[in-house]
Amino acid sequence: MSKLKEEFMKKIKMVNTNFFKILFFVIGMFVFSQSTFAIGYPSKKLAEIKIQWTDQGQLIQETLLKDLRGPSYKSWQNQVKVWEPHAQKVRVYHALNLIEFLNKFFGPTWKKAHGLSFTCRDGYIAHIPLKEIRRYQPMLAYSMVNGEDFRVDNLKQNEKDVNLGPLYLVWNNLRYSKLKAQGAKNWPYQIVAINLERKDPLLALRPDKHASSQIKQGHKIFAKNCLTCHAINKLGGQKGPDLSEIISLKSEAEIKAYILDPRKLNPDSIMPAMFEKKSKKMAQRQIQFLYEYLKFQIQSKK
Ligand code: HEC
Numbered sequence: 456m457s458k459l460k461e462e463f464m465k466k467i468k469m470v471n472t473n474f475f476k477i478l479f480f481v482i483g484m485f486v487f488s489q490s491t492f493a494i495g496y497p498s499k500k501l502a503e504i505k506i507q508w509t510d511q512g513q514l515i516q517e518t519l520l521k522d523l524r525g526p527s528y529k530s531w532q533n534q535v536k537v538w539e540p541h542a543q544k545v546r547v548y549h550a551l552n553l554i555e556f557l558n559k560f561f562g563p564t565w566k567k568a569h570g571l572s573f574t575c576r577d578g579y580i581a582h583i584p585l586k587e588i589r590r591y592q593p594m595l596a597y598s599m600v601n602g603e604d605f606r607v608d609n610l611k612q613n614e615k616d617v618n619l620g621p622l623y624l625v626w627n628n629l630r631y632s633k634l635k636a637q638g639a640k641n642w643p644y645q646i647v648a649i650n651l652e653r654k655d656p657l658l659a660l661r662p663d664k665h666a667s668s669q670i671k672q673g674h675k676i677f678a679k680n681c682l683t684c685h686a687i688n689k690l691g692g693q694k695g696p697d698l699s700e701i702i703s704l705k706s707e708a709e710i711k712a713y714i715l716d717p718r719k720l721n722p723d724s725i726m727p728a729m730f731e732k733k734s735k736k737m738a739q740r741q742i743q744f745l746y747e748y749l750k751f752q753i754q755s756k757k
Pocket residue numbers: 612676677680681682683684685694695696698701705710713714717721723724725726727729745
């Protein structure tokens with residue numbers, strides 16, 4: 456090989472190795488940054504999320520998770536063993552005594568209120584009657600006892616590896632079989648606000664007594680199945696869009712088809728299909744009632 460050619464080959468090799476070094480570095484950085492973001496809320500960030508305690512929407516107290524876990528509340532921290540409804544197995548969580556914090560932040564009159572609502576990072580809102588809270592005394596979990604990740608797969612909502620923090624409402628369903636039968640109902644995770652509802656805020660969603668029985672049934676189906684994620688006339692959860700807007704934008708057929716099988720129309724949907732276990736006729740009937748109720752609600756607002 457001529458000298459010139461040798462020199463030339465060497466250079467190419469150098470360029471090559473440097474090129475690959477840089478390439479791998481860039482790929483490495485990319486993967487690293489994606490994994491931090493993919494997790495969404497690395498635990499460091501969780502520590503900075505403020506948890507609000509509100510009374511009828513008025514801010515009473517703003518706390519960081521580390522305040523609630525601090526030494527002053529040592530006796531309100533406990534371990535709870537539950538049947539984890541998302542994972543379908545027994546799990547032990549570190550948890551805070553919700554009742555004690557309600558006493559502390561709202562004073563003794565909280566017991567006379569109508570309910571509590573839990574607002575989550577993703578806009579989900581769970582309204583839970585106070586009699587359930589007082590009777591079963593759920594706890595606010597913040598980590599797993601065995602050091603495992605504080606996460607679940609929520610396959611029903613097409614969400615995998617969901618970080619439960621900062622707070623997750625857990626119930627002693629190993630003791631009360633009635634609770635176990637309810638599955639993941641009333642187990643909001645990613646809780647960032649706890650609101651004391653002195654009156655029922657959902658009264659405005661109830662059709663008046665002159666409404667047809669279809670509309671009344673539609674209201675019940677909505678309150679039970681949709682309200683945690685969707686608002687109507689701005690009242691309700693914000694994980695999905697406000698349905699008052701959807702009703703005026705989309706056709707009746709489109710809306711009904713979406714409710715029946717969200718993933719058929721939108722493969723990335725995180726909305727659960729709720730009527731698939733029912734017979735086709737039953738599902739269509741219930742969706743019809745729902746639709747009539749939604750239409751009635753937005754018309755009665757105008
Ligand atoms: C767990 C949360 C959740 C529940 C419960 C839920 N939805 Fe949804 N819904 C969503 C989200 C999020 C979207 C936005 C797109 C998607 O992911 O499907 C959506 C989208 C929709 C859409 C389509 C909106 C559009 O842009 O076309 C309709 C209609 C709808 N939901 C109605 C309902 C009804 C009626 C119920 C109750 C029977 C319900 N949803 C229950 C989360 C939910």
